Amino acid sequence: MTPRSRRAARARTLAAGLCAALAGSGCRGHGPSAAAAALYVKNCASCHAEDGRGVPARRGLEPRLDLSRSKMLAKGDRGLTSQRIAWGYNTMPGFAHKLTPGEIEDLVAFVETFAPVE
Numbered sequence: 001m002t003p004r005s006r007r008a009a010r011a012r013t014l015a016a017g018l019c020a021a022l023a024g025s026g027c028r029g030h031g032p033s034a035a036a037a038a039l040y041v042k043n044c045a046s047c048h049a050e051d052g053r054g055v056p057a058r059r060g061l062e063p064r065l066d067l068s069r070s071k072m073l074a075k076g077d078r079g080l081t082s083q084r085i086a087w088g089y090n091t092m093p094g095f096a097h098k099l100t101p102g103e104i105e106d107l108v109a110f111v112e113t114f115a116p117v118e
């Protein structure tokens with residue numbers, strides 16, 4: 001290895017490390033970012049559960065907590081999904097005051113990974 005390629009390799013390693021640490025902006029690969037997963041765990045998992053199927057204690061009363069059975073997500077209408085997250089509906093709280101439009105967009109991509117496959 002030449003000194004130059006060694007330097008390049010080191011830079012790549014550093015960039016990968018930074019991506020892992022920052023998890024998000026500019027480091028996005030395919031699919032939703034790690035930042036979106038963290039946002040989901042922080043803001044959504046208390047009701048929808050980490051696996052997206054809804055916390056069992058509430059799922060009986062509010063079956064739509066189970067995102068893996070969501071007809072809306074199955075349709076893949078991102079505009080509608082982001083509106084739901086931003087403004088909430090029924091007992092689902094809105095997050096427009098708490099999250100940026102970019103974060104909401106990331107969450108749309110993230111919850112789509114729970115969607116039923118038709």
Ligand code: HEC
Pocket residue numbers: 040043044045046047048062063064065067069070071072073081084085089090091092093095107108111
């Ligand atoms: C306080 C509990 C609660 C939290 C926190 C919450 N939700 Fe919900 N969410 C609900 C409930 C309840 C429904 C179903 C509302 C209904 O039955 O009409 C729902 C519905 C949804 C739906 C639509 C499902 C469908 O098919 O209608 C999506 C998408 C969704 N939530 C995403 C999220 C995301 C993303 C977050 C975090 C930013 C989040 N929710 C946080 C309670 C919550």
